[in-house]
Amino acid sequence: MNILPTIADSRDELEAIFRDLHAHPEIGFTEVRTSGIVADKLREYGVDEVHTGLGKTGVVALIRGKGKGNRRVGLRADMDALPIQEATGLEYASTNPGVMHACGHDSHTTMLLGAAKHLAATRDFDGTAVIVFQPAEEGLGGARQMLADGLFEQFPCDEIFGMHNMPNGNPGKVGICKGQAMAGAAFFDIAIKGRGSHAARPSDSKDALIIAASLASELQTILSRNIPAQEVLVLSVTQLHAGAAYNVVPETATLSGTVRYFSDDIYDLAASRMQAICDGMAAMHDVEISLELRNVFDVLINDDELSEAYMQAAGDIVGEENLDRNMQAVTGSEDFADMLKVIPGAYCVVGHAGTMPLHNPEYTLDSSILPVGASIMARVVEQRLPLAAG
Numbered sequence: 226m227n228i229l230p231t232i233a234d235s236r237d238e239l240e241a242i243f244r245d246l247h248a249h250p251e252i253g254f255t256e257v258r259t260s261g262i263v264a265d266k267l268r269e270y271g272v273d274e275v276h277t278g279l280g281k282t283g284v285v286a287l288i289r290g291k292g293k294g295n296r297r298v299g300l301r302a303d304m305d306a307l308p309i310q311e312a313t314g315l316e317y318a319s320t321n322p323g324v325m326h327a328c329g330h331d332s333h334t335t336m337l338l339g340a341a342k343h344l345a346a347t348r349d350f351d352g353t354a355v356i357v358f359q360p361a362e363e364g365l366g367g368a369r370q371m372l373a374d375g376l377f378e379q380f381p382c383d384e385i386f387g388m389h390n391m392p393n394g395n396p397g398k399v400g401i402c403k404g405q406a407m408a409g410a411a412f413f414d415i416a417i418k419g420r421g422s423h424a425a426r427p428s429d430s431k432d433a434l435i436i437a438a439s440l441a442s443e444l445q446t447i448l449s450r451n452i453p454a455q456e457v458l459v460l461s462v463t464q465l466h467a468g469a470a471y472n473v474v475p476e477t478a479t480l481s482g483t484v485r486y487f488s489d490d491i492y493d494l495a496a497s498r499m500q501a502i503c504d505g506m507a508a509m510h511d512v513e514i515s516l517e518l519r520n521v522f523d524v525l526i527n528d529d530e531l532s533e534a535y536m537q538a539a540g541d542i543v544g545e546e547n548l549d550r551n552m553q554a555v556t557g558s559e560d561f562a563d564m565l566k567v568i569p570g571a572y573c574v575v576g577h578a579g580t581m582p583l584h585n586p587e588y589t590l591d592s593s594i595l596p597v598g599a600s601i602m603a604r605v606v607e608q609r610l611p612l613a614a615g
Contacts, residue, residue, distance in 0.1 A: 226397060226542065226543060226544075226597065227541060227542050227543075227544075227600070228542065228596045228597065228600050229343050229542075229596075229599075229600045229603055229604065231342060231343040231346050231347060232339050232340075232342070232343050232596045232599045232600050232603065233596060235339055235342060235596070236595070236596055239335050239336075239338070239339050239592075239595045239596060239599065240592055240595065242262070242266070242334075242335045242338060243331055243332055243335040243590075243592055243595060244317040244592075245262070245317075246259060246262070246326065246331035246334060246335065247315075247317050247318075247319065247326050247331045247590075248317045248318065248319060248320050249319075249320060249321060250306030250307075250319050250321055250324045250325055250326045250331070251304075251305065251306055251321070251324070252305060252306060252307075252308060252324060253305040253360055253361025253362070253363055253364075253365035253367055254281045254282055254305075254360055254361045254365060254367070254370075255282070256282040256304045256305055256360050256361075257282060259282075259304045259334065260277060260282045260283070260284050260304065260358065260360070263284045263304070263334060263338065263358050264277050264284050266338050266341075266342075267284070267286045267338070267341060267356070270338075270341055270342045270345045270346070271345050271346075272286040272287065272288045272341060272345050272356070273286075273287045273288055273289050274286060274287040276379075276380075279371050279374045279375075279376060279379075280359065280360055280361070280367055280368075280370040280371035280373075280374055280376070281360060281361075281370060282304075282360040282361075283357070283358060283359055283360050283367070283370075283371050283374075283376075284357075284358040285355065285356065285357050285358070285376070285379075285380050286341060286355075286356040287353055287354070287355060287356070287380070288341065288344045288345050288348070288353065288354040288356065289348070289352075289353050289354075290344075290348045290349065290350035290351050290352055290353065290354070290610060290612070291348045291349065291350070291351070291612060292350065292351025292352065292610070292612050292613065293351070294351040294352040294610065295352065296351075296352040296353075296383050296609075296610055297352055297353045297354075297355050297380075297381055297382045297383055298352065298353075298354055298355065298382065298383065298384055298385070298386070298605070298606050298609045298610055299354075299355040299356075299357055299380075299382035299384065299385030299386065299564075299568065299570070300337055300340060300341075300354065300355070300356055300357065300385070300386055300387075300602050300605075300606065301337075301357040301358075301359055301385055301386070301387045301561060301564065302330070302333040302334050302336065302337035302357070302358055302359065302387070302388070303330045303333055303334070303358075303359050303360075303362035303367070303561075304330055304333075304334050304358055304359065304360055304362075305330055305360055305361050305362055305363055305365070305367065306319075306321075306324050306325055306326045306327070306328075306330065306331075306363075307324070307325055307326070307327045307328060307363055307584060308323055308324060309323070309324070309325040309327045309584070309585075309586050310322065310323050310325065310586055311325040311327070311586055312586040312587050313586075313587055313588070313589050315589065325586065326590075327583065327584050327585060327586065327588045328363065328583050328584060328588075329389070329390040329392075329583070329588075329590045330362065331590075332390050332590050332592070332594070332595060332598070333388060333389065333390070333598075334358060335595050335599075336388065336594075336595055336598035336599040336602060337356060337358065337599070337602060338599075339595065339596060339598075339599025339600075339603075340356075340599045340600075340602035340603040340606075341354075341356050343599065343600075343603040344356075344603055344606060344607075349607055349612060350606055350607045350610035350611070350612060351610050351611060351612045351613065352610035353610075354606045354610075355380045355382050355385075357371070357376070357380075357385075359371055359560075359561075362559070362560050362561075364410075364412065364521050364522075364560075366521065366560065367560060368560040368561060368562075368563040368564050369560070369563050372563060372564070372567065376564075377564075377567055377568060382568050383568075384528075384531055384568060384569050384570050384609065385564055385565070385568045385569075385570035386531070386535055386570050386571055386572070386573075386602065386605050387559075387561040387564075387570070387571075387572040387573075388572065388573055388574070388575060388598055388601070388602060389559070389572070389573075389574050389575075390574070390575055390576075390577055390590060390594060390598070391574040391575060391576045391577065392576075392577060392579035392580055392581060392582065392583065392588065392589075392590070392591075393576045393577075393580070394576070394578060394579070394580045395576035395577075396576060396577050396578045396591060396593060396594060397543045397547050397575075397576065397577075397594070397597055398543070398547050398548075398549065398575075398576035399536070399539040399543055399547060399548055399549070399573055399574070399575050399576070399601065400548070400549035400550075400552040400573065400574050400576070401527060401532045401535060401536055401549070401550060401552060401571060401572070401573040401574070402527060402551070402552040402553060402554050402555075403527050403529045403532045403533075403550070403551075404526060404527060404529065404554075405487050405524055405525070405526055405554050406525050406526065406527045406552075406554050406555070406572060407522075407524070407525035407554065407555055407556075407557055407558055407559050407562065407572075408457070408459070408485040408486055408487055408522075408524060408525075408554070408555070408556045408557065408558050409485070409486050409487065409489075409492065409520070409522055409523050409524040409558065409562070410483055410484065410485050410486075410520070410521055410522040410558035411483065411484045411486075411492065411496075411518055411519060411520045411521060412481070412482070412483050412518075412519055412521055413480075413481065413482055413483070413484065413499065413516065413517065413518045413519075414479060414480070414481045414516075414517045415437075415440065415479065415480040415481070415503060415514065415515070415516050415517075416477070416478075416479050416513075416514070416515045416517075417433045417436050417437055417440070417477060417478045417479070417480075417512060417513070417514050418433065418476065418477050418512060418513040418514075419431035419432060419433035419436060419475075419476055419477070419478075419510070419512040419513075420476055420512075421433075421473060421474055421475060421476030422473075422474045423472065423473070423474070424471070424472040424473055424474050425472070427474050430474040430476075431510060431511060431512050432474050432475070433467055433475050433476055433477050433478035433512065434467040434468055434474070434475050434478050436478065436506060436510050436512060436514075437465055437467055437478035437479075437480055438465070439506065440480060440502070440503070440506055440514075441462045441465060441480055443502050443506065444460055444462060444499065444502060445460065446502075447460055447495055447498045447499065447502075448460055451494060451495075451498050452491060452494065452495070456487075456488060456491050457485075457486065457487050457488075457491075457556065458484070458485070458486050458491055458492075458495055459483075459484065459485035459486075459556050460482070460483075460484050460485075460495065461482050461483055462480055462481070462482040463481060463482045463483065464479070464480065464481035464482065465478065465479070465480055466478065466479045467479070484496075484499075484518070485556045485557075485558065486524070487524055487554065496518055499516060499518065500516055500518075503515075503516045521558075521560075522558035522559065522560050522562055522563075523560075523562040523563055523566055524562060525558070525559050525561060525562035525565060525572060526562070526565060526566075527565070527570075527571045527572055528565075528569040528570060528571055531569055531570055531571040532550075532571040532573075533550070534571070534605065534608065534609060535571045535573050535601075535605055536548050536550050536573070537608065538601055538604040538605035538607075538608050538609075539573065539601045539604075539605075541604050541608075542597060542600045542601050542604055543597065543601075552574070559572065573601075575594050575597060575598050575601070576594075577590060577591035577593070577594040578591035578593070579591045
């Protein structure tokens with residue numbers, strides 16, 4: 226493992242930052258403490274500029290290399306946590322009840338700080354590194370908010386790179402999927418308004434709960450009977466809320482969930498079928514049913530050339546034998562996709578010794594990957610902005 230010297234010397238500091246962030250998680254757009262620590266560390270490291278408040282709680286820093294080139298390479302990390310009660314028992318477990326870094330964004334933030342420290346200390350590149358700390362990745366639109374606030378108008382980038390940890394039990398293994406790598410996603414809410422009644426006389430009701438249960442089942446026929454077998458679609462109903470008493474047939478019910486896809490045409494087909502099913506169920510039961518379907522993540526598309534460049538940089542750190550250049554696409558989603566729609570770039574994963582899945586209350590990150598991820602991010606800047614010989 227070829228950890229960059231500045232980062233190797235900062236192992237203890239990176240571990241301390243990570244543990245502190247893990248113990249004090251913050252939900253999207255409330256990362257005030259986190260972004261404050263990030264901004265303070267960047268100033269301590271001597272970056273050229275630090276800008277706060279972009280995307281509400283985002284932070285952007287600029288680091289200029291020794292050369293006078295005009296090209297700019299971006300590095301991005303996310304900062305937010307999830308509304309999950311931690312159950313790891315770690316000595317640095319969350320001190321914020323009901324909030325946990327169950328996706329490892331604390332590690333992403335730490336790794337990018339490590340990369341920034343190295344780049345600011347060495348400046349062995351020709352151009353500018355744009356360091357982006359993004360809030361609210363977990364379905365709240367943090368990337369879109371930063372873009373709406375003029376991220377790339379204020380801080381232009383020629384290309385941009387992101388990274389995610391992967392609890393696959395394979396520490397130091399780095400992989401990438403070229404082209405379509407992660408699914409687009411929409412969230413949906415379906416509201417049913419029927420007629421309540423005494424539970425002893427359900428014939429007086431238009432039972433919203435029974436209708437909701439039928440609707441949850443009927444929605445699954447979209448995949449099995451409408452989507453061509455060679456296409457990919459995931460439709461998951463994840464919430465059903467109805468009723469508050471043992472002896473009352475509920476008047477209202479709500480269903481919520483998510484749709485994942487790789488093709489806009491397939492998504493449009495699923496959306497039209499969802500609306501048709503809701504309309505049909507409303508007519509069949511003589512009730513009101515409304516569907517709200519909103520896109521929250523675009524399909525993440527890795528640029529082929531920049532994916533290869535990213536793997537070359539990673540190979541310098543972990544060795545060619547630890548690279549996977551042909552990972553399969555996944556139906557998880559990531560709002561870095563929104564940035565990649567504007568600026569070409571690539572997004573890789575770094576494996577670690579943990580095996581508990583992401584978004585699990587017992588998820589634990591193997592912090593030995595902190596200097597690995599930091600070194601890869603720093604190295605890709607140095608390779609993409611090389612200094613002229615001599």
